[in-house]
Amino acid sequence: MAAVxxxxxxxxxxxxxxxxETVKQLLENSCQKHIFATCRDPDGPKSEALRELARKHPSVxxxxxxxxxxxxxxxxxxxxxxxxxxxxxxxxxxxNAAIVARGTIHTSRVEDMKNTFNTNVIxxxxxxxxxxxxxxxxxxxxxxxxxxxxxxxxxNISSVAGSMTRKPSNHIQSTVLPYSMSKxxxxxxxxxxxxxxxxxxxxxxxxxxxxxxxxxxGEKFQLQSxxxxxxxxxxxxxxxxxxxxxxxxxxxFFPLCNPEHFY
Amino acid sequence: MAAVxxxxxxxxxxxxxxxxETVKQLLENSCQKHIFATCRDPDGPKSEALRELARKHPSVxxxxxxxxxxxxxxxxxxxxxxxxxxxxxxxxxxxNAAIVARGTIHTSRVEDMKNTFNTNVIxxxxxxxxxxxxxxxxxxxxxxxxxxxxxxxxxNISSVAGSMTRKPSNHIQSTVLPYSMSKxxxxxxxxxxxxxxxxxxxxxxxxxxxxxxxxxxGEKFQLQSxxxxxxxxxxxxxxxxxxxxxxxxxxxFFPLCNPEHFY
Numbered sequence: 001m002a003a004v005x006x007x008x009x010x011x012x013x014x015x016x017x018x019x020x021e022t023v024k025q026l027l028e029n030s031c032q033k034h035i036f037a038t039c040r041d042p043d044g045p046k047s048e049a050l051r052e053l054a055r056k057h058p059s060v061x062x063x064x065x066x067x068x069x070x071x072x073x074x075x076x077x078x079x080x081x082x083x084x085x086x087x088x089x090x091x092x093x094x095x096n097a098a099i100v101a102r103g104t105i106h107t108s109r110v111e112d113m114k115n116t117f118n119t120n121v122i123x124x125x126x127x128x129x130x131x132x133x134x135x136x137x138x139x140x141x142x143x144x145x146x147x148x149x150x151x152x153x154x155x156n157i158s159s160v161a162g163s164m165t166r167k168p169s170n171h172i173q174s175t176v177l178p179y180s181m182s183k184x185x186x187x188x189x190x191x192x193x194x195x196x197x198x199x200x201x202x203x204x205x206x207x208x209x210x211x212x213x214x215x216x217x218g219e220k221f222q223l224q225s226x227x228x229x230x231x232x233x234x235x236x237x238x239x240x241x242x243x244x245x246x247x248x249x250x251x252x253f254f255p256l257c258n259p260e261h262f263y
Numbered sequence: 264m265a266a267v268x269x270x271x272x273x274x275x276x277x278x279x280x281x282x283x284e285t286v287k288q289l290l291e292n293s294c295q296k297h298i299f300a301t302c303r304d305p306d307g308p309k310s311e312a313l314r315e316l317a318r319k320h321p322s323v324x325x326x327x328x329x330x331x332x333x334x335x336x337x338x339x340x341x342x343x344x345x346x347x348x349x350x351x352x353x354x355x356x357x358x359n360a361a362i363v364a365r366g367t368i369h370t371s372r373v374e375d376m377k378n379t380f381n382t383n384v385i386x387x388x389x390x391x392x393x394x395x396x397x398x399x400x401x402x403x404x405x406x407x408x409x410x411x412x413x414x415x416x417x418x419n420i421s422s423v424a425g426s427m428t429r430k431p432s433n434h435i436q437s438t439v440l441p442y443s444m445s446k447x448x449x450x451x452x453x454x455x456x457x458x459x460x461x462x463x464x465x466x467x468x469x470x471x472x473x474x475x476x477x478x479x480x481g482e483k484f485q486l487q488s489x490x491x492x493x494x495x496x497x498x499x500x501x502x503x504x505x506x507x508x509x510x511x512x513x514x515x516f517f518p519l520c521n522p523e524h525f526y
Contacts (some may be wrong), residue, residue: 004329010470019375040493053429071373081411084409104457104459105388105391105392105395105456105460106392106395108336110385110389111382113384113385113388114377114380114381114385117376117380117384117448118377121376121380121444122373122376122377125368125371125376125440126373128368129368129369132368132369162451162452164450165452167451167454167455168455168457168458171455171458171459172458177388177452177455180451180455181384181448181451181452182448184447184448184450185380185445185447185448187427187447188425188427188430188443188444189440189444191427191430192429192430192434192443193368193433194431194438195431195434195435196367196368196434196435197368
């Protein structure tokens with residue numbers, strides 16, 4: 001995230017995996033910024049690494065409780081962040097939190113399908129809704145035309161598992177039907193939200209981060225034909241590669257839509 | 264559906280709209296067949312037209328209760344249909360039942376998003392799961408290689424509202440975000456189910472029926488830029504036009520994927 005010059009940034013699921021690594025890489029950047037690092041359970045054992053990071057950088061990181069599955073928690077987080085944001089608004093909203101569920105036509109569980117849709121689609125929609133006012137403030141405050149991640153943007157961390165053209169080729173080896181269906185819904189949310197936010201010059205796009213060794217990505221995947229896995233530390237989190245369209249082989253995010261708007 | 268020569272056919276949501284019209288047009292075909300016309304409430308007032316049709320064609324139509332939202336109802340219907348099917352199995356499963364819900368980022372209701380996903384995605388997946396054994400029987404019994412609607416097929420009645428490339432252009436005029444997200448999930452289900460069913464030579468594809476004046480399609484839509492509406496009686500229900508890839512302007516279904524496998 002070295003290239004991101006946005007001032008106020010919010011990331012969901014920031015306590016582990018790609019979310020935590022994104023926070024770390026944003027800290028490498030010398031630009032003055034504030035990061036609202038959100039997670040479901042800021043005081044729990046799975047958030048220790050994030051708390052440690054926040055202790056080291058108290059003026060840059062504020063940890064906020066945000067449970068993507070809970071509309072009340074989303075509303076409360078937005079109120080709190082709103083009270084802390086300056087007149088510049090929120091420049092960058094990263095919908096990173098997600099869950100995975102595996103299954104085929106035969107084995108996919110109804111509860112898994114419902115849960116992945118709730119967490120991966122409905123939650124991000126409600127987050128965009130509640131934080132939109134702050135993104136609009138940032139867009140107006142920027143004074144520059146056009147769209148960019150440094151002005152006002154929603155970045156949805158999605159997956160090629162939700163791509164109807166790319167996923168079928170490896171579905172039999174990696175059956176994550178509930179996850180794929182939810183990510184397809186998420187990608188649709190992205191392209192339609194992009195239409196709605198266009199008038200405010202707020203960028204909205206989806207990125208595929210590649211396949212990374214995280215709690216979500218798993219240790220046991222053996223899908224070498226798709227791409228080799230990288231650890232989260234090896235991952236560039238998107239913006240070390242300054243190419244407007246990062247390639248699939250660069251071990252960085254690559255855009256699933258609107259590539260011309262990424263930077 | 265004049266071109267369909269399949270023997271045993273099951274259609275969900277067969278009591279009204281496109282489902283009912285599909286049953287009617289299948290009756291025009293002189294081929295010997297049996298139609299399992301399923302709906303949520305076979306004895307209710309909204310099923311009167313279907314009951315009337317079944318009274319006129321008692322040897323062709325069997326009405327079966329199937330509530331797409333209820334996994335138990337899906338299982339029970341499959342048991343009943345299984346007991347009525349001969350050794351030829353089920354040739355054609357048409358997942359037609361669906362609900363629509365409108366909304367934008369600001370107005371989409373959580374309940375609407377959950378309900379559309381349940382009815383339009385989870386339900387059809389469970390239906391494919393429960394009826395797969397009968398489709399496999401039909402595929403084996405056919406004795407012919409390759410795939411076709413007349414051998415063993417799942418046809419998912421979807422919508423371009425779930426297309427990430429087509430929908431954005433008219434999203435602002437016709438905001439059906441919950442419906443679009445569910446249909447994107449449904450399209451993903453289709454392409455991934457197609458992969459799983461390929462080994463059994465069972466065809467699986469999604470069709471967009473065009474915009475039709477039905478209870479779901481509505482009377483008030485004024486989206487002349489998309490395409491002009493047709494009544495359900497004017498609709499060819501897909502197969503009067505024998506072209507392998509019916510066009511968008513032909514007022515018939517057009518395939519959203521796998522067009523080469525349609526017939």
